[in-house]
Amino acid sequence: MKELEFAITQSAFTSIRDGLNEELELARIALASLDAEPVSQTYNLPELIEGMEVSIDVSTCDADAGNRYFGTVTEVSELYTAKNGYILLVQDAKPNFDVNGNTPVQSPIDHGYRPECECSGCKATARICAELNNEEAEIFADGYNAAMQSFGNSEQLNSPVTPDGYTLVPVDLTPEMREAFHVANEEYESGHYDVWSPDHQWQAMLAAAPQQ
Known part of the structure; x- marks a missing residue:
């Protein structure tokens, strides 16, 4: 039609x-x-x-x-x-x-x-x-x-639902997320954290991401 x-x-x-x-x-x-x-x-x-x-x-x-x-x-x-x-x-x-x-x-x-x-x-x-x-x-x-x-x-239906265990993050990294990545990387290299490097960096970037 x-x-x-x-x-x-x-x-x-x-x-x-x-x-x-x-x-x-x-x-x-x-x-x-x-x-x-x-x-x-x-x-x-x-x-x-x-x-x-x-x-x-x-x-x-x-x-x-x-x-x-x-x-x-x-x-x-x-x-x-x-x-x-x-x-x-x-x-x-x-x-x-x-x-x-x-x-x-x-x-x-x-x-x-x-x-x-x-x-x-x-x-x-x-x-x-x-x-x-x-x-x-x-x-x-x-x-x-x-x-x-x-x-x-x-x-x-125009409003998407975020499943449990997921969060919305920007497609492009914000300056705060980039800074959090570098800080977390330095922390890992200092030997003060036992968490595997990518996990530690990712958690830091998520924490620095814009919150809804």
Whole structure:
């Protein structure tokens, strides 16, 4: 499935044109759920995406990882000169973070499908489910919830877990680590340590490495 290019109407982000891989994956999962059982209607991609919540990553470094803007797709247009043939128009995009640098606010797609919810994602899903029979609507809603769960898990997977017995060290030695190596080498050569030379030097360098 091709990427969709994202257009935010706010002037501060007119230069952003990142691909919507995650949103397309949500749509793909939802469409796959419809294909799992016979359905009464056929939906094309623009019809499915229009009215749904989408997001764009606006992070620039580890410190603001996860910062996104969320909004409702109001129009899906074909544009043959665009990189992937489509443009999404999203009006009044809202951040999932405080633009003034305070505590992050809740994302509008932090939950699955709730029929009573008034967020545009749930309303768009309810609109589609209303055109299906009960069994088809349940299949589609399950696909939507699975997509939301997958989206949430992908955010968590961006933070690697360090196994027990391991530590993170710089790829390039810092001046402090180099100095620790030379000091440890001199200590070993003085005969004051029984530890094998490489072990003693390595332990000294680890101790001098930047700590998280």
